[in-house]
Amino acid sequence: MSHHSVSGRCVVWIGRPSAEEHFGLIRAGWRTLVADPGRDSGETQGWSDAVLALVDLRTHAIDALTSLDQILAATPLPWIAMVGTRGRQDPLVAGRLAEAAEIIVGAAGMAALHQALARAIGLAGAPTLPDDERLAVMTGSSPAIQALSRNIHKFAPVELPLLITGETGTGKEMAARALHRLSRRRDKPFAAINCGALPANLVQSELFGHERGSFTGATSRRIGHFESADGGTVFLDEIGDLPLDAQTNLLRFLQEGTLERIGSCQSLHVDVRVLAATHVDLEKAVAQGRFREDLFYRLNVLRLRMPPLRERDGDIELLAQQFLETFRESYGTRARAFSTSARRAMNTFSWPGNVRELMNRVQRAAVVADDALITPEDLELTGDQRNGINDSLGSARISAEREAIMDCLRASAFNVSECARRLRVSRVTVYRLCKKHQLALDQLR
Ligand SMILES: Nc1ncnc2c1ncn2[C@@H]1O[C@H](COP(=O)(O)OP(=O)(O)OP(=O)(O)O)[C@@H](O)[C@H]1O
Ligand SMILES: [Mg+2]
Secondary structure: OOOOOOOOOEEEEEOOOOHHHHHHHHHOOOEEEEEOOOOOOHHHOOHHHOOEEEEEEOOOOOOHHHHHHHHHHHOOOOEEEEEOOOHHHOHHHHHHHOOOOOEEEOOOOHHHHHHHHHHHHHHOOOOOOOOOHHHOOOOOOOHHHHHHHHHHHHHOOOOOOEEEEOOOOOOHHHHHHHHHHOOOOOOOOEEEEEHHHOOHHHHHHHHHOEOOOOOOOOOOOEOOHHHHOOOOEEEEEOHHHOOHHHHHHHHHHHHHOEEOOEOOOOOEEOOOEEEEEEOOOHHHHHHOOOOOHHHHHHHOOEEEEOOOHHHOOOHHHHHHHHHHHHHHHHHOOOOOEEOHHHHHHHHHOOOOOHHHHHHHHHHHHHHHOOOOEEOOOOOOOOHHHHHHHHHHHHOOOHHHHHHHHHHHHHHOOOOHHHHHHHHOOOHHHHHHHHHHOOOOHHHHO
């Protein structure tokens, strides 16, 4: 456990939760910190804000009383106990356990666990569980991701178009799927279309369909994505890449709810909700005449801003542990947690590739780790990069980011591939960052 401050609905799980227990709690909006009773260190720092300790005695039946006494001495928290079926038979243990706010016996299942926690925090005077456990649409306990989850719940039932913005890997598509799942359209299709991946001459036909013979090569009628998603949701990813003529048709669809297949003059009424996403600055694209202003305003009625991972205080460890557990379930790797220095490295890294990059690094680390604890080396987050760009990026300040990119570019003699290699990001990201900070590579060279 880290020295991060702990707040909100929080369980300090002293022992070993199963993956199901761990993520069941996280999904239900509990900040869940796992503390290993076998290791003692100054790690109880910061526990004072936590609302509840769950003392997991299922696997410590034999010396339960000793460990229980040690734990309770070190943990000034209201507590509940989870015991194995043997745990309660020892009268001494049973006596001590009587002080617990709740006792859960054995693998009680998630429902019983949630009830016990809710009752226990009721006793401790802490905030109670929200009615809607689904509030935790996106994994995370940071204020930024909680606010995002609330917005997803507010926006899901509304039929208006919606624009999702955020850096690469922040979960834009995941948010779009959540919006669909939480809407009345959930049983109808969800069509995800990457506008940047469609060949320019086929965009219209892909989206809106065409009639047989409408152009060379149109040997049969084609039903477009909008039509086949009727009743459902169309997710237009990288909307900034949509060619201007398709933008015009999309605007018409958003205004009138109708479309025409290419080569047809018959208007079809189609009922889909349009969600769009972009990682480029659409306002700028509008200013440069690459994106229709009227379409921008239509799409931008509701806006979901995905926070970059470096601004999601506390979520990095949570997500890292989750990715590790998921990976372990499939591959049974030796690594089961992160060393203190690995956690520090993760918390200070800038994560230009956001959640996707975190997942990739954790999976790679799980494969290469020799030990139960993943090290910064396993994550490839070692000193040589951290005293360079990433420390500066970690500050998440735009000016620092710009300077850091400049430094790295200079150090790489303005070679994009080299710079990308040093930053451990893709070349595309380097180009994107240059664009973002208006660094004209060809002039700098
Ligand atoms: N909160 C989260 N919890 C778990 N996994 C997440 C979360 N957010 C994102 N991911 C995972 O991170 C990866 C990237 O997410 P997604 O594809 O939605 O990002 P994106 O913003 O669309 O990225 P890009 O701009 O590169 O298309 C996916 O594998 C997704 O499952
Ligand atoms: Mg995406």
